[in-house]
Amino acid sequence: MLKYVERKQTDSTKWDGLESMFGAEDLMPLWVADMDFKVADCVIERLKEYLELGVLGYYKESEGYKQAFINWEETYHNYKVKKEWIRYSPGVVPAINWFIQLLTEKNDSIIVLTPVYYPFLDAVKNNGRNLIESDLINEEGKYTIDFKDFESKIIENNVKLFILCSPHNPVGRVWKKDELKNLLSICKKHSVKVVSDEIHQDIIIGKNNHIPAATLGDYDSMLVTLTAGTKTFNLASCKNSFVIIPDPQIRKAFDNFVQCIRIPSGNTFGYIAVQSAYEEGRPWLEAVLHQIEENYLYIQEKLHKELPLAEVSPLEGTYLLWINLGKYIKGDETEIFIKEKCKLALDFGAWFGGKRFNNYVRINIATSKENVIKAVEQLIQGIKDTDR
Ligand SMILES: Cc1ncc(COP(=O)(O)O)c(C=O)c1O
Numbered sequence: 001m002l003k004y005v006e007r008k009q010t011d012s013t014k015w016d017g018l019e020s021m022f023g024a025e026d027l028m029p030l031w032v033a034d035m036d037f038k039v040a041d042c043v044i045e046r047l048k049e050y051l052e053l054g055v056l057g058y059y060k061e062s063e064g065y066k067q068a069f070i071n072w073e074e075t076y077h078n079y080k081v082k083k084e085w086i087r088y089s090p091g092v093v094p095a096i097n098w099f100i101q102l103l104t105e106k107n108d109s110i111i112v113l114t115p116v117y118y119p120f121l122d123a124v125k126n127n128g129r130n131l132i133e134s135d136l137i138n139e140e141g142k143y144t145i146d147f148k149d150f151e152s153k154i155i156e157n158n159v160k161l162f163i164l165c166s167p168h169n170p171v172g173r174v175w176k177k178d179e180l181k182n183l184l185s186i187c188k189k190h191s192v193k194v195v196s197d198e199i200h201q202d203i204i205i206g207k208n209n210h211i212p213a214a215t216l217g218d219y220d221s222m223l224v225t226l227t228a229g230t231k232t233f234n235l236a237s238c239k240n241s242f243v244i245i246p247d248p249q250i251r252k253a254f255d256n257f258v259q260c261i262r263i264p265s266g267n268t269f270g271y272i273a274v275q276s277a278y279e280e281g282r283p284w285l286e287a288v289l290h291q292i293e294e295n296y297l298y299i300q301e302k303l304h305k306e307l308p309l310a311e312v313s314p315l316e317g318t319y320l321l322w323i324n325l326g327k328y329i330k331g332d333e334t335e336i337f338i339k340e341k342c343k344l345a346l347d348f349g350a351w352f353g354g355k356r357f358n359n360y361v362r363i364n365i366a367t368s369k370e371n372v373i374k375a376v377e378q379l380i381q382g383i384k385d386t387d388r
Pocket residue numbers: 033090091092093094117165169197199200228230236241
């Protein structure tokens with residue numbers, strides 16, 4: 001069912017954007033978070049059908065689009081989303097930036113749990129807000145939240161907004177109910193609003209269970225959720241994501257904001273692709289999850305055998321594997337080493353919060369097993385050659 005696609009010379013960011021991002025073309029790319037798998041047949045069929053009409057005029061969102069999302073959330077996440085809460089955004093990252101502008105003022109403090117998906121950090125800084133980082137606790141690759149540090153930083157800096165990443169990119173945690181409840185109750189206690197980025201909600205490995213933050217109690221007046229079918233179904237270029245705003249006042253503010261930037265809706269292809277994926281794409285997703293788990297287990301086992309001091313964080317969710325190579329490569333040499341000796345293009349730890357994470361790399365494993373095997377061999381060989 002799952003088909004690998006050769007993407008070189010297709011204007012793909014991951015495969016064809018190597019020179020501009022890494023300064024070299026001859027690298028095996030396992031960086032930007034999309035998949036090298038052909039999208040579900042149902043998506044291609046519906047898009048084809050629409051294209052064959054031969055008219056690409058203005059499009060009115062179909063009746064079934066929001067309902068498909070509502071059904072998905074209820075079926076797979078036990079989250080009953082009301083239709084009137086749902087808004088459009090071209091991406092989760094744009095929406096994060098919008099909410100920073102909507103919910104905070106210039107110089108206000110915004111907190112994140114680091115290491116974290118770097119557009120969070122850029123969004124805070126680019127909007128002239130004060131970035132507060134609470135580092136996760138790392139015990140031999142297993143990450144947990146330092147609640148004491150989180151709360152004291154909120155108090156010290158009069159924090160107004162928390163941007164939650166759930167599941168967490170890059171450390172692969174799927175937060176447990178108690179962890180989320182703790183975070184939310186600390187935020188509530190100190191009047192901190194929460195933007196919960198749940199774009200990885202469907203990429204859950206093994207027996208882990210994603211819990212939408214919004215289902216945990218009475219947080220409607222302080223919490224918005226951002227999610228999308230684009231990560232789940234490999235549709236990133238379709239620019240279509242969901243903003244869930246249960247609170248009427250925040251909704252009104254959001255609607256006014258969107259009026260002013262004139263982005264009330266997106267392109268036709270995004271709506272059609274996402275709707276069809278939610279309606280018929282589940283078997284495709286199951287095949288993807290199976291492949292991701294197989295790739296993960298392979299890497300874990302191979303590195304355990306060949307590079308036993310590499311620390312692979314347990315992958316509970318996302319298809320992004322976080323690995324500490326600090327016992328083999330000096331932190332400030334990781335980027336050059338990985339590029340020049342291993343011929344790999346990976347996301348580098350320092351991008352996720354600064355130099356203190358420079359022992360780490362993040363590997364995107366949503367690709368063929370063959371590519372994963374090749375990449376891991378290049379990593380092992382690069383390190384072994386230098387060891388000699
Ligand atoms: C946590 C997280 N949020 C958002 C995004 C990107 O979202 P979008 O393409 O909808 O802006 C990614 C992509 O990797 C991500 O990992």
